[in-house]
Amino acid sequence: MILPEHSPEKASWLLIYPDTYEIGLPNQGLQILYEILNERSDSVAERSYAPWVDMSREMRKRKIPLFSVDTHRVAAEFDILAFNLSAELVYTNLLECLDLSDVPFYSKDRNTQDPIVIAGGHCTYNPEPFADFIDVAVLGDGEEVVGEISEIVSNWKSKSENEMDRSGLLEELAGLPGVYVPSLYETTFSDGRLISISPKLGKNTNDLIEKRTISDLAAWPYPKNQLVPLTEVVHDRLNVEIFRGCTRGCRFCQAGMITRPVRERPREQIVSMVEKGLKRTGYDEVSLTSLSSADFSGIENVISEVMTQDSCSPVSLSLPSLRVDAFTVDTASQMQQARRTGLTFAPEAGTWRLRQVINKLISDDDLFAAVESAYSQGWRRVKLYFLIGLPTETDQDTLGIVDLSEKTLEIGRKYHKNPSVTVSVGGFVPKPGTPFQWFGQNTEKELLRKIYLLRDAAKKIRGLKLKWHDSRATVVEGILSRGDRRLAPVLEKVWKEGGVFQEWSEHFNIDLWRNAMEEEGLSIEDFAYRHREEDEVLPWDHLSAGLHKDFLWQDWRDALNNQGLEDCRWTPCYDCGACTGYGIEHVVASAVPPAGGSQGTGIASIQDNGIMVSISKSETTESLEFLGVNE
């Protein structure tokens, strides 16, 4: 074990995942940046996670501040506190970590001695709800930009104390592509609506901040030394990222929209990362991660190379996202050589019509063929994942979920006496940067009505187990997902009333949010349930993931006309903006889509169930699980 080495010239980063260690440790983004920063000569990085409530109580009692897990260094002594934000419900944990660090909440209240507070991760595509609390937000891939930030901060540190000017430093950072400094921008509201967000007068900064994209994944074979925790964590296995980005174009999926284009890692590099990784860590399970792993050119060859590795113990493989039309008998039998992991398929919607609306183009038959492969290869339990509250959804679509599940069970009965299907239902939250960003989310009541509809229909079916996400949590996610700067005092109030770890059902408290919204004179209806208009200023209009707003609007109109859109990896470009705007291209080894399925464009996921078991909460709420899928 090598401990990070500090020195006065280095920019020191504390990378914080504002959830428990068990959830945060496996985060690949954080581990990648941790390694890159520690390899550089001008930076050093350590890690921290949000202490659970019993721990933070003891820390406050004994006046122990937040500290790093690596060398137990006090958080406030770092130059940079960098938060990884991947879900809305952790926002109050950001405040909790700042409070435990004894760092002022608001950017405007911090002085030269205080650390620079940075946020990264998918939530930075709309950082406005927490914009007042951070100094800097970084959009997109972090591999290159963390070095550029380190250079500026390390130079700044070499200045004499009276030369150090915090706002000057922030302006310098704002000059970097992909870096957003909220304090340099001004928001104007009129009649309770945002009417503009633009650079403050006299500030030399960009009108539009474009995300960062690394063009060649092969140049960044990280993490090279994946951390192996001594205690059990979620995703406790070797994780190797096989490609980044996805152009399947599922309209509800923020990850698929904001991470374009597709960049595959060379096959030889994947195999060598797996081989070295297994030897070094001692893990017996490897996950080939991406947003849709079967879309990797020649995935079958990668799977067989990984499975036939020279090793003295059996290795099991998990593919967190695999299209149903690629899940064949062959794949199934290859994958179950070691331990048999759980299987989850994600049709997302109950009818073909609605799947066209959301652009998840898999047919009923694709799904049935996949579950047939699974059941015939010995799996007895299958998990299906769906969203409710999607645009244009009717009760017929909702009940289609039960219908599909029942047919799945019937296939299971051909192979097993008591097959089971677990149906997990999440409430849809419209996300910034997607074609559905204009859609008014279903109300809490409407979601609950749909859940009861499903519950009643599912009751009569033997072997069918229904789980659903707490619709009250969906409401809060909706408020924050498309919120603006008026939410800062709401977050502060919820935190003050003890509202931390809100993505954990045992801590989630809707009343704290309702009260805080009311006290601030803000309406939930307005933030979450209201359809946005075409010419309306959206709080993230000054931030870009590359996709043109008119492309997104057209895609939204197509959705309402039940019109699907094929994957642009293998068809002509639709000019969404993600490639052309940055002069980059898809990096794919195969010019044709993988064979199989009705369209060759279906998507579904099969994933290892480990995470769901190990963080299982009450029967009805598994917020973490769904947050991940819904992003």
Place this chain on the structure above:
Amino acid sequence: MRCLRIRYTKRGKIRFIGHRDVARIWERTLRKANIPVLYSQGFSPHPRISFGLALPTGFESEAEYVDIYLGEEFFMNDFDSKSIQQDIDRALPVGMDALGIGIVSTSEDSLQEAVDACIWEVRVSGVSIEEFKKIRDEMFSSDSLNIERERKGKLLVEDVRGQVHSMDITEEHGDGVTILTELGTKPRVLRPTDLLKRINSELRTVRVLRKEQLTLQGNQRIEPLSIELHPAAPTEVLA
């Protein structure tokens, strides 16, 4: 069938890792060290390894043992105990060191059955050396020492006086003493913390370290490993 029996330490920060996680650490360690452990049969095969008396989380140890089940071919001609010990030691995390290895037959007693007593080093605070001597001598002069213990949801009263074989003061500190005590493990393990709390509720234990696990044969005290130890240097660990 034969097993590889390994004596190892658990010192420093890693003392806070629970027994289940230690088992998982061993599974990874054996794969890293390329030890061809046998796997159980069935739906979910697991490596066949077994541990002796569980060490309470938070206690340190210089005498933990694990048995690794291996095929007979592993012990053939080129079996080199020294290099195997090195490979394992290198694969273990900070705070865990492989001190020695031996070969046992699976027909012998299990580790748990074989061990009769443990020697503990305990750092006690809130007591002067004179006070502690008095407390100890009082305990040794009495014929019985009843401790209430919960077992399977029932409260049992057990006399553990016979399980206290020895208790010596080895060091004096400003705020307490360090003691070395041998405690019997039959019929049930007697924890030094429970014992000290029972003999005087004011005593506070700061750190507990298991020094030895022993098999008693008459007056002989035998270590569960029959071969010589290659002691590893203690590791500096952030506590």
